Amino acid sequence: MPELHRKQNPSRILFLLVALLATAIDIGAFRVLARVELGPTPRILVALAPLPGDIALIWLALRAIRKLDEFQKRVHFEAVVVAFLSTGVAVFVYGYLQKAEVVGPLNFGIVWALMLASYAVGYRIAVSHYQ
Amino acid sequence: MKNRMRVLRAEMDWTQADLATRIGVSRQAVIAVENGKYDPALPLAFRIARAFGKNVEDVFIWEDEDPSQKGGTK
Known part of the structure; x- marks a missing residue:
């Protein structure tokens, strides 16, 4: 935009x-x-x-x-959906790995970075979908 | 939903950016609507039609997905 x-x-x-x-x-x-x-x-x-x-x-x-505008809101909404769900899935998977004692405590800085990265990916997907 | 935005814009000699400025949206929004990738909500559809000095139904054409409905209902 x-x-x-x-x-x-x-x-x-x-x-x-x-x-x-x-x-x-x-x-x-x-x-x-x-x-x-x-x-x-x-x-x-x-x-x-x-x-x-x-x-x-x-x-x-x-x-x-x-x-x-309404179109941009749609694009950002889809980006938020991708970021929210993909971060949620990643955190759950990490939680299961923690239960399996394969990984250590979760670093919340990484969660933020993952959320930002998946937001950017979601934004690109939404923009290319509507082009 | 199809639309006649490209034709009407050409008649007015407007660029996509011109139209976007007139209706107060981003150029991306105009591109998406014009290409039929995004169906605008009613207020935006009215703003687009009014910018061309037309009615909504002169700019946007609803395509019925059910072929049996073609020809309208009695």
């Missing part, structure tokens, strides 16, 4: 800035929890520190989606 994306540059920049800030808070909270001795309440507060940034990202994504 090159045309609309170009028009939405300020929104994209804001989204990227919030995403960077949320990621920085996420990494910071993870490091604090790993390296600093804290009581139970401060640990919970630090663990939940990334939440406002993540909620802001959801709100910005919803705002961007609502500005799209």
